[in-house]
Amino acid sequence: MTLSEYQATWKKRPEKHAALPTDLKKHVLRTPQVRVQVEDDRTGMDTETLKRAFLDNLYYIQAKDLQNATPYDLYMALSWTVRDRLLQRWIHTQETYLKQDVRSVCYFSAEYLPGRQLGNALVNVGLYEPARTFLRELGFELVDLMEQENEPGLGNGGLGRLAACFMDSLATLGVPAIGYGIRYEFGIFAQTIQGGWQFEQPDRWLRYGNPWEIPRPEYLVEVKFGGHTEAYTDPQGRYRVSWVHERSVLGTPYDTPVPGYRTNTVNTLRLWSARATEDFDFQVFNSGDFARAVAGKTYSENITKVLYPNDNTYQGKELRLEQQYFFVSCSLQDILRRYWDHHVDLDSFTDKVTIQINDTHPAIGIAELMRLLVDEYLIEWDRAWQITQKVFAYTNHTLLSEALERWPVSLFGRLLPRHLEIIYEINERFLHLARSRFGNDEARIARLSLIQEGSEKYVRMANLACVGSHAINGVAKLHTELLEQDVLADFYALTPEKFSNKTNGVTPRRFVLLSNPKLALLYTERLGQEWIRDLALLRKLEDHLHDADFRASWKQIKADNKHDLAEYILHFNGIEVAPDSLFDIQVKRVHEYKRQLLMLLYVITLYHRLKQNPAMALQPRTFIFAGKAAPGYTMAKLIIKCIHSVAAIINADPDVGGRLKVVFLANFNVSLAQRIYPAADLSEQISTAGKEASGTGNMKFAMGGALTIGTLDGANIEIREQVGPENFFLFGLTAQQVYALKARGYHPNDYYQTNTELRSVIDLVASGHFSPGRPDLFRPLVDALMARDEYLLFADYQVYLDCQQQVDAAFADSERWTTMSILNAVRMGYFSSDRSMGEYCRDIWKTGPVAVELNG
Template identity: 60%
Template sequence: MVKQSQKRQISSPIDTGENTRTGTSTASLKQAILDNLYYIQGCTPELAMPNDWYMAVARTVRDRMLDHFIHALKRLQSPKVKIVSYLSAEFLMGPHLGNNLLNLGITDQTREAVKELGLELDELLVQEEEPGLGNGGLGRLAACYMDSLATMNVPAIGYGIRYEFGIFDQEIRDGWQIEKTDKWLRLGNPWEICRPETSYEVNFGGHTVQYLDDNGCFRVRWIPHRVVKGIAYDTPVPSYRNDMVDLLRLWKSEAIESFDFQAFNVGDYYKAVDEKVISETVSKVLYPNDEPEIGKTLRLAQQYFLVTCSLQDMISIHLMRGKGIETFHESFAVQLNDTYPSIAVAELMRLLVDEHLMGWDTAWQITEKTMSYTNHSLLPEALEKWSLPLFGRTLPRHLEIIYEINRRFLDGVRLRYPGDDGRVARLSLIDESGEKYVRMAHLASVGSHRINGVSALHSNLLTKTVLKDLYDLYPDRFVNVTNGVTPRRWIALSNAELTALITKSIGDRWIRYFEDEIRKIEPLADDAGFREEWGKVKRNNKSRLAAIIKERTGVVTDTDSLFDIQVKRIHEYKRQHLNVLNIITLYNRIKKDPGQEIIPRTFIFGGKAAPGYFMAKLIIKLINSVAGVVNKDQDVAGRLKVVFFPDFNVKNAHHIYPAADLSEQISTAGKEAAGTGNMKFSMNGALTIGTLDGANVEIREEVGHENFFLFGLTADEVHDQKVKGYNPRGYYDSNPHLREAIDQIRSGHFSGGHGELFEPLVDNLLNHDPFMLLADYQAYIDCQDRVSSVYRDQERWVRMSILNVARMGKFSSDRSIREYCDNIWKINPVKGE
């Protein structure tokens, strides 16, 4: 609510001398906020609730983007401009308000405007609901790439789904994860623009009919069982400090006819709205549980819904430019973000052959030139496969097309490798080793002109493991583009004090030209005064995080302790439980010798487990159970604290990354494709403890081996151990500290005597240990001791922290996008208008 003393001041129009729709002075912004509060929210300052003020400020900021946004839409109509179409099942954009203020360069003016209205900008930023349209790294990467595409003046459309309910909100009860519905749209979304006239029909089920067209050519018509439509919702994506705006276009599913009047008239009220309910289910929730058959069907339907709406939209834009369908690949470069949108290969063929009556060979050439595919995982279970019966029931025409693609493809394989039936079986788009499946990664690879991994190690392993046969066949298609993250959100927005310090020292060009400019702070690592300021920034960030931790968990943390942080999706291969074993080992050391000197540590975990992933949820329970014992034990008071930070998301990450002293990147070598959290931590001055996995390899090369805490088996050593026959119990038997920690977990020491609680986890470690925690345990403990030793020398630690930031230029998403433009899309940036 506005302060009483200000009511008279804000009740009259303000003469700003500027257009209140576009002006950026404090006075113009203030008047625009009041106008939007009155005319859009329909209330006065005296009656406004916090969300009313947020909506008024957000719409004021959006107004200042729309002029550039309209120019961007006009640019899409130009036949000379090639557009990047980024197809992704996830776009984890994060809160928009702060990011848009930063990119537009009006943060200070807006802060002053809302202050004059009796408000605090930080409180409005907290008010914003985060769109949870992603699960983690995949969606956050897509968001970073959209930011860089705009900032680098590359015309782009990000295509995704407007899930009504996003990734669940996480609560912790009695140490267990509880999933709560993410109602991100409940208070409205001021950033999106609904385009009800931009809609496309989406077919499901039914059967196909073969016929000859007027020219005697063989054709197929799809007669669907159900039809829904996709409605476009557009969100502007502004560039940093220039006039380029790109477009995020999300699709919402709706019924063709949402109300059956005849059914209503005869009293069947449920049937009257049945079609509406069923149709809207397609975009209802991010990643429905796919354990039951109906969940699998819905996930496949979602993927097809995303793909066909997006491709139909691209074709519409292309034809609107006055160009013929045969030049479609000249208008669009389609990037498949992992296997989820890989049905796009078959769908583009269907649209070209069935709808636009193009010959197969011509259509296939266009498809190959248009599509490129990013693989994000070496885990076999992440390479999607769909059973033939399910696929055929849902998309009968596409199964026919995939059969034809496969027939032609395998004919070529047989010509090149005569008599090699094993290779043919491995390369086939249809897995026939048991129950028959469609291999979606194979489809994406065969139908794309480029295939890329997301770190040097990952791309190399791709060609030797999961896509080896495809690499042997198409070596020229494979390239690497190491992931990157945007320094705008992940430093300039989320770490204001560090941003101010760097800018005071080297100017502000680093925010836009991070790769070229950030290295200029490297000499300052030897400046004692700069190191002192750097350390003060880190302490202040830790204090802010400590206050939030106390508010949300009740745990009081020591900001002078080493903040040791592991935040990421909870998964066995990411090995949060290896971190827990280290905590227990430290705890046991102190219990045996309470008087020993030890570097105080605060261990902070965060991340969500997939609702159906029992072992990951058990790891969360283990973390909280260990915390419950350690945090209450007076023998370790002031030296060890364990915190599970609930509901890790982009908003919470803004507080966590800047506060980290140590970044835990401890996945089994060869399992993490790249990672992006490792980059965000290092960009904010955290030192990394990690394995040679994913982008850790390249981060270590860039920051210097002496500024990275390395431990563990390499990917080759992991492979060799598995080939020889890995025996985890041997490590347990031979290492008394490891054995003690595991026995304590198994005995119920951390679970109130309920030893059976963690038995599944212990049994898995001792008898299987698929991610080789026990093999890496002692190396990890020894490396953590090195961390403590270095942390004692704060001058050395701060110097290493500065060098980490100074040498992270390679990991800007701007560099990644430039490599995509040069090596995959063949697109040049355009000049902003």
């Protein structure tokens, strides 16, 4: 393929930034460069040096020239070029931390969703415009190369995206930090839609290599599994335990740089990959059993093969527990190694290390640190426990009981026998303390116990996290209140001083600057660039609320973003949508509590009304859904099928006349999200009150000027407080009302019988109208709603419809809608992850920024 031929192939698909305004470079993407002194210009920042480095990397690393390079080769060469310019800052950052013996934040998360890294690195380092310039001189567009990047799908959704936001903010704030996690060979599955059904394909994000990571085999660690324990008495007459393990796995760290914005700080994301202690059994191979010769390697490396194996089976549960233990053991051994390299005792360990566990997945780290301290370093139990509690802090991310992890004691003991002993010892001491406080309240003692009793016993990981941490936080005001009053009420009663709220935030670098460059340009023209590091400065734009030019620019930017998304939908879905229609969007993980089905019932309601009265007045709407269902979650997958089936009927019905369109965008990820958020008019945040911990999509939508229709759930409450109740479409039961309704007995059939429109809609679905030839296809959805309606869709149905009428009226008034849109966006400063990280640093980690100076 010639250069001109493959350049032509890039133009066959719509690109989000294909029409970036020329002046963007002067205002947003040409960030001030931090001066780097080097002996030569090997990593110079000027355009000519960048071009030469790019061509060198293409030739000497990719072994290609411009005439035979593929688009991916060019992406790789550019990524090497950018990474080279991070290395000096990265090395100096680590040297500074070492020299100053700083207190480091160690962030433990089983998930990270960083998104594509090239654009973020270019912006943070100040190279976006120079790269764009030299590539155009060579006949290429930067946005085309950026589209080649395979996104690391190392998480399911909000949890992993939040972790990546936090890492970005810590680097931008200059806080010493290292993220620890798992280098999944296959990330979250690639979602394809066939006949309206979700199918999962392997996410081969490492297929062509990853230019952003550096392997560190010199820091290899061993992780043990299985076996048994043996008690003994040491020479000093003290009781000791030895773990005689059955097998072991090696962990290799891969480091990825995390650059801060306008700072010399480059922190590290360290992800662990599993490998066998012995890759190949030569004697077995020579005997002719070729498969068994590499069986050990295959078995060991399965640990980091795929993100969250399906745990519906015993083998899946075992592998998931192995994953969690593997990464925390690797990480704790690494933390201790780095500490012992520069200290002779553990006296200052708690002053130099703080570990934040992101949900319960890393909670086994509490038992592992105790094992390392007591068994490996021979520290007395009480001192080891004091150290452990001082370094660990726990963020809870869920109010759903099924998401509070627990492991069968039988499985736990077989895989981690020594840890089970340690957990029993922790539990015995803890319950003694609890009884001293609560007396003979055995019901409460049973709830506090780390072990859930019953016909089968379980280890409760959330309880372990609470007992072994010095701080426990929720991620939104309501979430924290519900943790204190309900989910973790007994722990709050025992140690209320541990609890605090730290409302989530997202990084404005990715979710405004990169995702919405035209809006970012407008901000920069009015405010300068400081808003990128201090999002609260956007409040100053309220002074321009009635400025005709500002309002006209705002409307044009939104129109352009909607046009871009409409082109994407036409290209990938083959559906033509009107950019001037109301883009009503819900994109997030598909789960019954998030109530995609409630939004779909509204779609069907509008359709039913139009069928009854084709001439009815209605603001044209484009309903957009996106999200993945867990592979084993049958009901969520049926909801996806139902969305597609409803779309097929409505989009083709001449009575609708194009006034309603329904679209499902496949394979939702960070890159697709960056296309969607800026184009949204209405953000659907409609979870059952008391079920969503926080949400971060609600923040990203609002930052792009979308208005929210939502319940008083998660961070919706605080968003409404910030943007003003008059700029938020509120409906639905409160969390307290939900609890009260369920307590006195909820009967969905009562709503079905008394609400004529609801009954008509449910009957339409039940009749098979949307599933011709398969009338019972959606019967499980109808039966679940009629029998129990776990998430109270029927109870909130009418008030949701009434609220949507308010949306319709507001959208009809273009000037009113623009005012509300502007106020939603410019009042979102509180929801920057920079603010979140500042609060963690101040209140939990007791740490702050460290200046990194560069020299030759």
